[in-house]
Amino acid sequence: MSYLVSVTLLWAFSFSLIGVYLAGTVDSYFSVLSRILLATLLFMPLMSWRQPPRLALGLMACGALQLGCMYLFYYQSFLLLSVPEVLIFTVLTPVYVTLIYDLLHRRFNPGYLLTAALAVLGALVIRFDGITSNYLLGFAVVQGANLCFALGQVGYKVLMERYPAHPPQHRLFGYFYLGALAVVVPAWLLLGGDKYPTTNVQWGILLWLGLGASGLGYFLWNKGATLVNAGALAIMNNALVPAGLLVNLLIWNREADLLRLGLGGVILIASLWLNEAWIKPAAAVRGR
Numbered sequence: 637m638s639y640l641v642s643v644t645l646l647w648a649f650s651f652s653l654i655g656v657y658l659a660g661t662v663d664s665y666f667s668v669l670s671r672i673l674l675a676t677l678l679f680m681p682l683m684s685w686r687q688p689p690r691l692a693l694g695l696m697a698c699g700a701l702q703l704g705c706m707y708l709f710y711y712q713s714f715l716l717l718s719v720p721e722v723l724i725f726t727v728l729t730p731v732y733v734t735l736i737y738d739l740l741h742r743r744f745n746p747g748y749l750l751t752a753a754l755a756v757l758g759a760l761v762i763r764f765d766g767i768t769s770n771y772l773l774g775f776a777v778v779q780g781a782n783l784c785f786a787l788g789q790v791g792y793k794v795l796m797e798r799y800p801a802h803p804p805q806h807r808l809f810g811y812f813y814l815g816a817l818a819v820v821v822p823a824w825l826l827l828g829g830d831k832y833p834t835t836n837v838q839w840g841i842l843l844w845l846g847l848g849a850s851g852l853g854y855f856l857w858n859k860g861a862t863l864v865n866a867g868a869l870a871i872m873n874n875a876l877v878p879a880g881l882l883v884n885l886l887i888w889n890r891e892a893d894l895l896r897l898g899l900g901g902v903i904l905i906a907s908l909w910l911n912e913a914w915i916k917p918a919a920a921v922r923g924r
Contacts, residue, residue: 639860640872643853648883650849653841662838664711665820665828667845672703672816674846675854679810684803687811694795695808696815702788703812703854704819709781716774725778730870732786737866740794754871754910758903761896789869793861805862809855 658667713725731753792812802808833839861869 639856643857644875663829663831665824668707669824670842671846671850675851676813678851683810684807695811698788698792699812699815700819701784703816706781706784713777729782729873733870736790758900761900792858796862
C-alpha cells in the first residue's frame with residue numbers, strides 16, 4: 637500500500653504542474669511522447685532481455701494500454717467535454733479494476749465491487765459540478781481511457797502472478813514503456829501539433845514528468861498493484877482526487893469546496909478501511 641500512497645502524492649503534484657505550466661501552451665502529444673521516451677531511457681540500462689516471449693509481449697501490451705491508448709482517449713475527451721465532466725466520468729475506473737480482475741480469474745467478489753462503488757461515490761462527492769445535455773460521445777471516450785488504464789494495471793498484476801519466478805520488476809519494466817512508445821510515436825507523428833516548450837521551466841517540468849511522474853511513478857504504481865488486493869487497488873485509483881485538489885489549493889490557491897473535499901475524502905478512507913478490515917481477511921479465508 638505504501639507504494640500506491642507514495643505515487644498518489646507524486647501524481648497529485650504532477651497534475652497541478654501540467655495544469656499550470658503546460659496545458660494549452662505545449663502540444664499534448666509531444667508532452668506524452670517526451671514523458672514516455674524519458675521513462676523508457678531511464679529503464680533501458682536495467683533491462684533483462686532474455687525473458688519468455690509471452691511475458692515480454694504481455695508487459696508491452698500492458699504499457700500500450702495503460703499509457704499509450706489511455707492517453708489517446710484521455711486527451712481526445714477534452715475536445716468533447718468540459719474539464720469537470722471529464723473528471724466526473726473518470727471516477728468509474730475502480731469499478732473496471734475490480735470487474736476485470738475478477739473476470740481474468742473467472743470469479744466474482746461482490747465485496748471488491750462494493751468498496752469500489754464507495755470509492756466512486758467519494759470521488760463524485762468531491763468532483764461533481766453538473767453536466768451538460770450533449771455528453772454521450774464524450775462519456776464513451778472517457779470510458780475508453782478508463783478501461784485502458786484499468787486493463788493495463790490489472791493485466792500487469794495478473795501477469796506478475798502468473799510468472800512468479802520473474803526477475804526483479806525493475807529489470808522488466810522497460811518492456812512496459814516500449815509498448816507505450818509503440819502507440820504514442822505514431823500518434824504524435826499523425827496528430828501532434830507544433831507547440832513545443834519555449835522556457836526552461838517547461839523543459840524542466842517535462843524532464844521531471846518523464847523521469848519522476850512517468851518513469852518512477854508508473855513503476856511504483858504497478859509494483860504496488862502486485863502487493864495489494866483488487867479492492868485496495870480500485871480504491872487507490874480515486875485517492876488522487878482529494879490529494880490533487882489539496883495540492884492545488886495549498887500551493888496555487890485554486891478554489892475548492894472544502895466541505896465536499898472533506899466529505900468525499902472520508903468516504904474514500906471508509907472504503908479503504910472496509911476493504912482492509914473486512915473484504916481482505918474474508919478473501920484470504922476463501923483463498924482468494
